[in-house]
Amino acid sequence: MSKKILITGATDGIGLEAAKMFAALGHQILLHGRNPEKIAAAEKILAELSNDGSVYSYQADLSCPQEAKHLVERIKKDHQTLDVLINNAGVLKTPVTVTLEGLDIRLVVNTITPYYLTLELLPLMGHSGRVINLSSAAQAKVDTQAVLGKTRVDDMTAYAQSKLAIRLWTRYLARTLNKASPKLLALNPGSLLASKMVKEGFGVKGNDIGIGAKAILRMALEEDAEHHNGDYFDNDMGEFAALPMEHTSANTSSELMDAIEEVLRKFY
Numbered sequence: 001m002s003k004k005i006l007i008t009g010a011t012d013g014i015g016l017e018a019a020k021m022f023a024a025l026g027h028q029i030l031l032h033g034r035n036p037e038k039i040a041a042a043e044k045i046l047a048e049l050s051n052d053g054s055v056y057s058y059q060a061d062l063s064c065p066q067e068a069k070h071l072v073e074r075i076k077k078d079h080q081t082l083d084v085l086i087n088n089a090g091v092l093k094t095p096v097t098v099t100l101e102g103l104d105i106r107l108v109v110n111t112i113t114p115y116y117l118t119l120e121l122l123p124l125m126g127h128s129g130r131v132i133n134l135s136s137a138a139q140a141k142v143d144t145q146a147v148l149g150k151t152r153v154d155d156m157t158a159y160a161q162s163k164l165a166i167r168l169w170t171r172y173l174a175r176t177l178n179k180a181s182p183k184l185l186a187l188n189p190g191s192l193l194a195s196k197m198v199k200e201g202f203g204v205k206g207n208d209i210g211i212g213a214k215a216i217l218r219m220a221l222e223e224d225a226e227h228h229n230g231d232y233f234d235n236d237m238g239e240f241a242a243l244p245m246e247h248t249s250a251n252t253s254s255e256l257m258d259a260i261e262e263v264l265r266k267f268y
Contacts, residue, residue, distance in 0.1 A: 014088065017212070018212075023049045030075065032089070033058075068116055085132070104153065109162075129183070140164060141164070142168070142252075173230070189211070
């Protein structure tokens with residue numbers, strides 16, 4: 001059965017590779033990107049691959065709360081239902097690291113806006129839906145003051161904090177939503193895949209990006225993932241992995257969620 005799938009950051013890298021695989025299987029793709037030229041190029045690629053599926057394109061800078069809000073409004077206007085949300089868009093290095101709101105751009109794009117999109121689009125998704133949140137093997141203890149924009153951290157620290165944070169809120173939200181809600185999963189698609197981010201951050205060519213794209217498909221489509229609501233799949237290990245004990249405290253989740261909710265109240 002064809003599914004309607006929204007993939008953020010789908011104009012290149014692992015997002016585009018996954019979108020190509022979904023399109024070839026006949027699924028409908030909601031293609032999100034920031035650059036209009038890259039959106040047009042990706043849309044053309046997907047249209048050629050599509051097996052009776054449809055491609056819808058959306059442009060938005062996810063570091064800007066107002067553009068994120070407008071994106072949600074357009075999607076709700078265009079679609080009554082959504083089967084899968086893949087929060088894939090991510091930032092590691094960028095010339096400007098602080099948003100106009102004074103927030104760290106890595107934490108906004110990688111953690112806060114995905115949370116906002118998930119909350120806003122849940123009404124379109126039933127209990128059979130899924131939210132796939134892209135995490136990473138690079139994870140670090142979250143500084144809630146950095147989430148609030150009150151302290152500054154370097155590129156890799158911000159990235160690693162954002163990737164643990166999205167894993168933590170995936171777990172938290174899965175435990176607080178009712179049984180009629182979609183399943184939420186966090187995913188490390190694989191370390192050092194051949195993406196622009198890996199080249200910029202580590203200066204290496206990277207491994208086959210298809211490894212990560214196939215992991216996204218598995219989490220989005222396969223039945224075994226239905227039994228792991230709130231869990232984290234580590235594609236390096238090839239299995240679901242437990243959260244390290246130092247991050248399981250209720251206080252840790254509570255402080256993070258309080259910080260994210262404060263940002264949403266102020267700016268979204």
